Amino acid sequence: MEVEVCAHTIASALTAQQAGVQRIELCSAIGVGGVTPSFGVMEQVRRLLRIPIHVLIRPRMGDFTYTHHEFASMISDISLCRSLGFEGVVFGVLTKDTKIDQVRTRQLLYAAQGMKCTFHRAIDWVDDPVAAVSLLEDLGIDTVLSSGGASTAMEGLATLERMQLKSKKMTVMPGSGVKPDQIMRFKSVGFRAIHLSGIVPEQVLESPPKVPLISPNLMAEQYQYDTSAEKIRQVCEVLRKL
Numbered sequence: 001m002e003v004e005v006c007a008h009t010i011a012s013a014l015t016a017q018q019a020g021v022q023r024i025e026l027c028s029a030i031g032v033g034g035v036t037p038s039f040g041v042m043e044q045v046r047r048l049l050r051i052p053i054h055v056l057i058r059p060r061m062g063d064f065t066y067t068h069h070e071f072a073s074m075i076s077d078i079s080l081c082r083s084l085g086f087e088g089v090v091f092g093v094l095t096k097d098t099k100i101d102q103v104r105t106r107q108l109l110y111a112a113q114g115m116k117c118t119f120h121r122a123i124d125w126v127d128d129p130v131a132a133v134s135l136l137e138d139l140g141i142d143t144v145l146s147s148g149g150a151s152t153a154m155e156g157l158a159t160l161e162r163m164q165l166k167s168k169k170m171t172v173m174p175g176s177g178v179k180p181d182q183i184m185r186f187k188s189v190g191f192r193a194i195h196l197s198g199i200v201p202e203q204v205l206e207s208p209p210k211v212p213l214i215s216p217n218l219m220a221e222q223y224q225y226d227t228s229a230e231k232i233r234q235v236c237e238v239l240r241k242l
Helices: 010-019 039-048 068-084 102-111 121-125 129-139 157-166 180-188 229-240
Strands: 002-007 023-026 053-056 088-091 116-119 143-146 171-174 193-196
Touching: 002 010, 010 023, 010 039, 023 039, 039 053, 039 068, 068 088, 068 102, 102 116, 102 129, 121 129, 121 143, 129 143, 129 157, 143 157, 157 171, 180 193
Parallel strands: 002 023, 002 193, 023 053, 053 088, 088 116, 116 143, 143 171, 171 193
Antiparallel strands: none
């Protein structure tokens, strides 16, 4: 059974390799579900690791329906991953009504030719993830990462088993909240791969900072947080009047 670790820092990637995993998914900002890591992080991790690395291609937090420019950035990031020699990429794109975006999935697969492709937990947002398995397999996806539409993979185990039965060759990889004492349960029902972060908190400051920089008000997934043209115009107008 393959173990894939979601590594969101260079240190996490090195730890995962030293612990003996077969592969990592490299991302940043794991607290919002992960986004594409920076070029610098990708370059360093590629240089330091010997195991396969799949890079998350996600331009922002929130939903999985992207603007034209966001989608273009995903294509560019896949090209960068290819040039750096990564073995695979991880992505997921949905339509506004939370169905698999077949057109864009095909485009991402075309851009990633020669690399392994995982469709991530965007599948957990669709109405019928079991039916989506056949669709993604027909499109050419290698692996689906899913919690079975539940908060954790263990809670979604029944759906995950149905997803696996639906798949012919594509790997269905359980992920989300996976704990060491649950691994044999997943293995016993035939899953070939498992995904986890293995994160534990480590206190690095003696106390919370005087000025917090993390804003809980910008974390709701049902919103996008974009610059307001009106607010910027108001600032510029104030300055013009000086």
